[in-house]
Amino acid sequence: MNTEEAKAALTGRLIEAYGFNEGLRVAGVVSDPILRDFYGVIRRTSGGSPVTEEYRTEDRRARIELTGVCRDGRAEITEVRLKR
Numbered sequence: 338m339n340t341e342e343a344k345a346a347l348t349g350r351l352i353e354a355y356g357f358n359e360g361l362r363v364a365g366v367v368s369d370p371i372l373r374d375f376y377g378v379i380r381r382t383s384g385g386s387p388v389t390e391e392y393r394t395e396d397r398r399a400r401i402e403l404t405g406v407c408r409d410g411r412a413e414i415t416e417v418r419l420k421r
Contacts, residue, residue, distance in 0.1 A: 338414055344368050346417035347401065353419050354399035363394060371401065372414075379405040379412035391420065 338346065347368050352360030371392050382388045389404045400420035405413055 340372065343372055343403075343414040343417060346414075347371065347403075350401055350417055350419040351394075351399055354394075363399070367392075367394060371403070375403045375405065375414065376412045379407050379414075382407055384408070384410075387415070 344364075348361065348364040351364045351367075354360065355363055375390055375392075378390050379388055384407050387404055387406045389402060392401045392403070393399065394401075402416075402418045402420050403414055404416040404418075406415060407413070
């Protein structure tokens with residue numbers, strides 16, 4: 338998925354955890370830093386190997402697990418999950 342799709346998926350998972358209004362607010366604060374960090378993690382892995390990283394919101398109400406892979410020098414997020 339591209340960056341916008343990953344951001345939309347992350348926002349959706351946060352809405353699941355917090356409810357619509359608060360989920361949008363939290364997503365507005367944490368989405369860009371989480372995605373930026375995870376793209377860096379993907380780029381540091383060996384090519385073609387999937388990598389998974391877990392992120393928690395400060396209040397610990399949401400645990401987000403991202404999975405991605407680096408293909409042909411391009412980092413790609415393949416899955417965004419809410420862990421309960």
